[in-house]
Amino acid sequence: MAATDWQTATATLRLAGQLVDGIQEGLAARGFTDIRPAHGYLFAALSTDMTTAGIAVALGITKQATAQLVDTLVERGYLSRQPDPRDGRAHLVVLTDRGYACTQAAEQAASDVVNGWHDQVSKADFARFSHTVHTIAKPGPLRPSW
Amino acid sequence: MAATDWQTATATLRLAGQLVDGIQEGLAARGFTDIRPAHGYLFAALSTDMTTAGIAVALGITKQATAQLVDTLVERGYLSRQPDPRDGRAHLVVLTDRGYACTQAAEQAASDVVNGWHDQVSKADFARFSHTVHTIAKPGPLRPSW
DNA sequence: CATAGTAGACAAGTATCTTGACTATATAGA
DNA sequence: TCTATATAGTCAAGATACTTGTCTACTATG
Numbered sequence: 001m002a003a004t005d006w007q008t009a010t011a012t013l014r015l016a017g018q019l020v021d022g023i024q025e026g027l028a029a030r031g032f033t034d035i036r037p038a039h040g041y042l043f044a045a046l047s048t049d050m051t052t053a054g055i056a057v058a059l060g061i062t063k064q065a066t067a068q069l070v071d072t073l074v075e076r077g078y079l080s081r082q083p084d085p086r087d088g089r090a091h092l093v094v095l096t097d098r099g100y101a102c103t104q105a106a107e108q109a110a111s112d113v114v115n116g117w118h119d120q121v122s123k124a125d126f127a128r129f130s131h132t133v134h135t136i137a138k139p140g141p142l143r144p145s146w
Numbered sequence: 147m148a149a150t151d152w153q154t155a156t157a158t159l160r161l162a163g164q165l166v167d168g169i170q171e172g173l174a175a176r177g178f179t180d181i182r183p184a185h186g187y188l189f190a191a192l193s194t195d196m197t198t199a200g201i202a203v204a205l206g207i208t209k210q211a212t213a214q215l216v217d218t219l220v221e222r223g224y225l226s227r228q229p230d231p232r233d234g235r236a237h238l239v240v241l242t243d244r245g246y247a248c249t250q251a252a253e254q255a256a257s258d259v260v261n262g263w264h265d266q267v268s269k270a271d272f273a274r275f276s277h278t279v280h281t282i283a284k285p286g287p288l289r290p291s292w
Numbered sequence: 293c294a295t296a297g298t299a300g301a302c303a304a305g306t307a308t309c310t311t312g313a314c315t316a317t318a319t320a321g322a
Numbered sequence: 323t324c325t326a327t328a329t330a331g332t333c334a335a336g337a338t339a340c341t342t343g344t345c346t347a348c349t350a351t352g
Contacts, residue, residue, distance in 0.1 A: 003276050003280055005256065008279060009165055009259065011279045011280050011283040012158075013288055013291075014284070014285075014286060016158055016159055016162030016163075017288070017289050017291050018283065018286070019158060019159065036338075061339090061341090062340075062342085063300070065341075067301075068338095068339075068340080069340095072338095087349070088299095088347080088348055088349080089298070089347060090298090090299055110151065111150075111151035114152075115151065116282075117282040120282050121278050121282065128271055128275065129274065129275055129278040130149050130157075132267050133158055134149055134157050135266055136266050137157040139160075144340095145163050145166045199329075199331080207309070207310090208309075208310065209331070210331090211310075213331070213332075214308075214309085218307095230330090233318070233329090234318080235316060235318070235329070236317090236331080295352090296350085297349080297350075298347100298348085299347085299349095301345080301346080302345080303342105303345100304341100304342090304343085304344105305340105305341075305342080305343105306340080306341070307340080308340100309338080310335100310337070310338095311337100312335090312336105313334085314331105316329100317328105317329080318328080319327085320326085321325085321326085322325080322326095
């Protein structure tokens with residue numbers, strides 16, 4: 001029996017929810033208990049030498065919301081703000097060692113979850129699934145699902 | 147080049163986010179502009195003759211949070227509360243006509259998004275994708291991704 | 293050098309949850 | 323039947339993750 005589009009949609013949403021929960025649990029198991037999913041999305045958007053405004057664009061949220069998340073992560077020792085040598089108004093947001101360790105742990109936790117998927121279907125099915133997801137998920141900001 | 151597990155994970159999260167955004171836009175296009183994703187999750191959890199407490203279990207959130215969402219949807223004309231003939235403490239939450247129309251619109255909007263996926267890959271790839279998603283997404287509450 | 297644009301901070305408000313405490317009703321056991 | 327316990331729902335307060343609006347300091351353009 002073929003699944004309806006609606007069933008495919010809800011299964012996709014459940015899968016994403018379970019992935020987020022799995023990453024969250026994996027981070028907690030690795031000692032990062034003060035990180036929430038929203039912080040993970042920020043980490044994922046972070047590349048080198050980004051300003052708050054740049055992160056806001058990458059995340060698709062406002063500068064103010066970004067600044068609040070960055071504030072929290074600076075307080076908790078995951079990020080620091082450095083003056084931008086090329087712009088007196090701006091600060092560059094950089095990962096601390098702890099922040100880098102956290103991103104590594106998050107990637108491992110995500111990998112563990114995806115490996116669990118791998119074990120439930122054939123190698124060929126998983127490869128097709130992965131390929132299809134990459135094909136149909138448009139590039140763009142990685143944001144919370146609301 | 148095979149994608150890493152991390153890339154598969156992030157693509158899955160982007161896909162889910164785009165699905166939620168698409169449903170949201172589809173609902174707005176059909177005239178339901180005062181519905182938010184959290185309300186959609188509640189609609190999805192709703193079957194006939196459910197109490198607030200039952201919905202809370204189905205959604206995986208507290209009774210209080212459920213009651214607040216139901217309050218909002220009653221105010222906006224999507225739901226009504228009826229006394230439960232079998233339990234003097236309880237109220238049955240039922241869809242109004244408008245609420246039913248909204249769930250239909252949401253399913254159509256979701257279907258439109260999934261059809262967009264369909265068009266980007268072969269029929270066989272989509273069928274495998276759909277099957278794999280159903281296999282690896284564990285049953286359980288359909289909740290927001292954080 | 294004047295003007296317009298951008299980075300970020302400050303303040304207030306909204307949506308979606310949480311925990312804790314409470315009332316009213318239901319149910320199960322002595 | 324009476325009592326103890328569990329459950330449905332409400333009220334209140336607080337946390338998190340956003341929003342809009344406003345403002346200052348600095349940059350860039352012409």
